[in-house]
Amino acid sequence: LSERLGGVFDRLTKQGALTEADVITALREVRVALLEADVSLPVARDFIKRVQDKATGAAVTKSITPGQMVVKIVHDELIRVLAGDGPADALKIDNPPATILMVGLQGSGKTTTTAKLAKRLKDKNGKRVLMASLDTNRPAAMEQLQILGTQIGVDTLPIVKGESAVQIARRAKTQGSLGGYDVIFLDTAGRLHIDEVLMDEVQSVRDIAAPRETLLVVDGLTGQDAVNVATEFDGKVGISGVVLTRMDGDGRGGAALSMRAVTGKPIRFVGLGEKMDAIEVFEAERVAGRILGMGDIVALVEKAQETFEAEQAERMAKRFAKGLFNMNDLKAQMEQMIKMGGMKGLMGMLPGMAKHQAAAAEAGIDDKMLKRQIALINSMTKKERANPDLLAASRKKRIAAGAGLDVSDLNRLLKQHKQMAEMMKKMGKGGMMKQAIKSMM
Ligand code: GDP
Ligand code: MG
Numbered sequence: 403l404s405e406r407l408g409g410v411f412d413r414l415t416k417q418g419a420l421t422e423a424d425v426i427t428a429l430r431e432v433r434v435a436l437l438e439a440d441v442s443l444p445v446a447r448d449f450i451k452r453v454q455d456k457a458t459g460a461a462v463t464k465s466i467t468p469g470q471m472v473v474k475i476v477h478d479e480l481i482r483v484l485a486g487d488g489p490a491d492a493l494k495i496d497n498p499p500a501t502i503l504m505v506g507l508q509g510s511g512k513t514t515t516t517a518k519l520a521k522r523l524k525d526k527n528g529k530r531v532l533m534a535s536l537d538t539n540r541p542a543a544m545e546q547l548q549i550l551g552t553q554i555g556v557d558t559l560p561i562v563k564g565e566s567a568v569q570i571a572r573r574a575k576t577q578g579s580l581g582g583y584d585v586i587f588l589d590t591a592g593r594l595h596i597d598e599v600l601m602d603e604v605q606s607v608r609d610i611a612a613p614r615e616t617l618l619v620v621d622g623l624t625g626q627d628a629v630n631v632a633t634e635f636d637g638k639v640g641i642s643g644v645v646l647t648r649m650d651g652d653g654r655g656g657a658a659l660s661m662r663a664v665t666g667k668p669i670r671f672v673g674l675g676e677k678m679d680a681i682e683v684f685e686a687e688r689v690a691g692r693i694l695g696m697g698d699i700v701a702l703v704e705k706a707q708e709t710f711e712a713e714q715a716e717r718m719a720k721r722f723a724k725g726l727f728n729m730n731d732l733k734a735q736m737e738q739m740i741k742m743g744g745m746k747g748l749m750g751m752l753p754g755m756a757k758h759q760a761a762a763a764e765a766g767i768d769d770k771m772l773k774r775q776i777a778l779i780n781s782m783t784k785k786e787r788a789n790p791d792l793l794a795a796s797r798k799k800r801i802a803a804g805a806g807l808d809v810s811d812l813n814r815l816l817k818q819h820k821q822m823a824e825m826m827k828k829m830g831k832g833g834m835m836k837q838a839i840k841s842m843m
Contacts, residue, residue: 425457425472432476439693440656442629445663453479477690484658485686486668493519493585493670494614494642495529499578501586501611505604505635506619508592511647511673513543515619516589517550518673518681524556529584534559534574536567536607537591547589554678557581567591567603571610588613596631601638608639615642617670620657622646628657632665641665647673650680655692658684727823729787733779736772775815777805790816 429450436446457475493502502519504512516533523529533551535558537543544561551558559574571588578586588611593600608616618641620628635641644661649672658669672689674680721731779787781804786792793801793816802809 425454428472429454429457429476436656436659436693440624440628440660441693442656442660442664445629445660448663449479449483449659477694480659480690480693481686484662484669484689486662486666493523495523495527495585497614498584499532499575499586500584500614501575501578501588503588503590503604503608503611503613503616503639504619505590505616505639505641506592507596507621507631508594510592510619510621511645512592512619513537513547513550513589514676515617515645515647515671515673515681516547516587517554517556518678519617519671520551520556520585520587521554521678522681523585524554530582531556531585531587532559532574532578532581532583533557533587533589534570534577535561535589536570537589538565538567538570539591543591550678557583568606568610571607575611596634601634604635604639616640617643617645618667619645619647620661622649622655622657622672623651624657629660629664632661632667636665636667641667643668643670645669645671645673646684649689649692650674655689658689659693722826725823725827727819727826729779729782729790729819732819732822733776733787736776740769740772774805774807774811775818778802778807778812778815781805790819 432453433446433450436449437443441449453472453476456479457472494500495502504516506512513535520531520533524531533547533556535544535547537547541563548558548561550556559570559577562570562573565573567590574586574588577583588607590604590607591600616639618632618635620631624631632641632644644658644665644667646655646658646661646669649655661667662669669684669689671681672684674682721727778801781801786797786801793812798809798812802812805811
């Protein structure tokens with residue numbers, strides 16, 4: 403998926419002037435990518451429509467390149483939908499004991515997340531926490547929470563066989579008040595699928611518990627299903643937020659977008675593993691990047707805007723269009739690359755490039771190489787830089803020695819320059835030079 407999107411944006415950013423049809427075509431591929439990232443169909447459709455409306459607006463024509471603008475709009479819109487408004491992290495735990503109700507399907511990670519959050523509140527906020535398992539379906543479930551409690555040093559409500567979920571909730575409330583706890587976690591039973599019995603039980607528990615927060619725990623690897631789950635739980639029980647688990651796996655995080663779009667409820671935390679510390683406050687930027695799998699292309703766009711002066715682009719474009727591309731031009735380009743974070747930074751930011759980084763390093767394509775090549779150009783005379791064809795064997799030796807390098811290094815540079823010059827000439831004839839240079843920089 404990441405490669406697919408990388409491909410889409412590669413094409414866009416290289417293309418220069420985009421027509422409205424190009425935007426639509428590109429967004430069709432973005433839509434497929436979203437679906438592959440597990441975003442539900444209606445949410446993906448809606449999202450694409452919004453981006454299309456924005457992308458075909460005035461901003462696109464004014465931008466650096468339309469392709470880069472589309473990338474930014476897609477990314478910004480993702481973050482906007484994911485982040486929503488209001489802070490995601492702080493749990494409402496004033497007026498102790500504050501009850502936090504944990505709901506969700508079986509196996510979504512409720513019990514694990516309960517313990518993780520309890521530990522967090524204890525360690526970070528110094529809160530006294532009580533956890534109670536309301537999972538009467540599987541006796542092992544209660545013991546699971548008890549074992550986790552012992553492990554993290556958080557109290558659990560003693561297990562009494564034969565009680566109903568509501569009875570346990572009641573006892574937890576009483577124990578919470580009597581025991582002077584700040585926070586009570588109620589870890590409910592899940593089902594494999596939504597059913598009436600489950601919903602009735604959770605509703606009754608909610609009525610008894612009067613929770614300050616009702617957190618829906620959802621497996622981040624589920625896509626389509628997640629939306630139904632969220633809709634059901636929010637409609638029947640009312641949720642105050644979502645915790646996405648298993649974001650350490652292959653999941654693309656599409657569930658996050660679906661949840662947000664459908665329920666409008668904030669995603670508060672993400673689970674990143676089975677360990678008790680593997681939980682983090684939700685960050686929209688990170689998940690947006692993950693859904694798109696496109697590296698930090700937006701950062702690249704912004705960086706390019708910062709460092710590149712339009713004037714320089716014009717000037718160079720004019721030269722290149724005439725088929726002029728000498729050593730000074732090559733040097734300017736290399737310096738530009740270093741300014742933008744060097745080969746490593748550039749490649750890390752480009753979609754699909756990260757995986758080539760090792761190969762590139764092996765081939766000696768790195769910042770050191772750039773600097774060596776700049777040193778070679780620096781040791782040329784003015785005349786030689788303007789006209790590399792002058793370079794006969796004796797001159798080559800002098801230049802290489804001046805840079806402290808071998809003639810073979812210089813030959814490699816010359817070959818590279820020749821290839822680029824030819825490419826420039828071709829592009830210049832096509833008349834798409836200016837756009838190409840801008841998008842290249
Ligand atoms: P519950 O049925 O909703 O209470 O789910 P559990 O808390 O028992 O979790 C089910 C399984 O998922 C357990 O093996 C957990 O260790 C695992 N799990 C929970 N959260 C995460 C997570 O964020 N990442 C990973 N990799 N595994 C998780
Ligand atoms: Mg459980």
